[in-house]
Amino acid sequence: MQAYPLLQAALTGFFIGFGLIVAIGAQNAFVLRQGLMHRHVLAVTTVCALSDALLIVAGVAGLGTLVQSSPRLLTVATLGGAAFLAAYGWLAARRAFHPGSLVAAGNGAADGLKATLATALALTFLNPHVYLDTVVLVGSLSAQFSGTAKLAYAAGAALASGVWFYGLGFGARLIAPVFARPAAWRVLDGSIALVMWTIAASLVSNWLRG
Structure with missing residues (x-):
């Protein structure tokens, strides 16, 4: 196969993947x-990058068809994901309304590497929008x-x-000076809460419409 068709497939995957991922979502906010x-x-x-790559490869391999054909699996994933996103949104809202919790969160065990990566994985694999x-x-x-x-298409999307x-x-460090003020963190966490709750509500709404 010539290089040009492969490059075209890779670019197609890249731009499709980029266009989908740039939208504000749970992963991006985190x-x-x-x-x-x-x-x-x-x-x-x-x-996050490796998780997305794994899901992209799975989708290209045909997992998407399998997921769509199982209503029970879709229901569990949708409601479970909505519950997790709603809970994460509540934590963000609490930080926004109680600025003192920012200090506690920064010094607590919950900010450790394992807990942080667990949250990143949960925001990826428990969010039906990612699938x-x-x-x-x-x-x-x-x-x-x-x-x-x-394969080139999948590589481009990944x-x-x-x-x-x-x-x-x-x-993010380029806009870090803006967040030297506690008020900026309150706005960010408030926005994160709204994003999480909006996604959760849309998941439940779509499930109810069936």
Whole structure:
């Protein structure tokens, strides 16, 4: 197969993946916050990038079709994910309304590497929107390619996730001076809470409409 079709497939995957991941979501909000706090940034961005790559490969391999064909699995994933996102939103709202909790959170065990990575994994694998973007949408759009071109498409989409997460996590320091003020953190955490609750509500709403 010629290089040009492979490059075209890879670019298609990259731009599709990038277009889907840039939207404000649970993963992005968490990575941004970690980047602003300069805490476990490399570990968090790597976990998110690798997790997305795994889901993209699974979607291209056909997992999306399997997930869509199991109503019970979709129900469990949707309601479980909505509950987790609502709880995480509540924690963010508590930080926003009680600024003193920022200090406690910064010094507590909950800010350790294991707990941080567990949260990153939960925000990835317990969020049905991630499956919709990576497994279902990216996976279904890979049908236009075959063989090596399909692998190039998956690689391009996975690369987009890596570029975005590393850029967001390490690029957050560019706006760090703004967050020298506690009020800025309150706005950020309030926004994170709204994002989490909006996603959770949309998941439940879509499930109820069935």
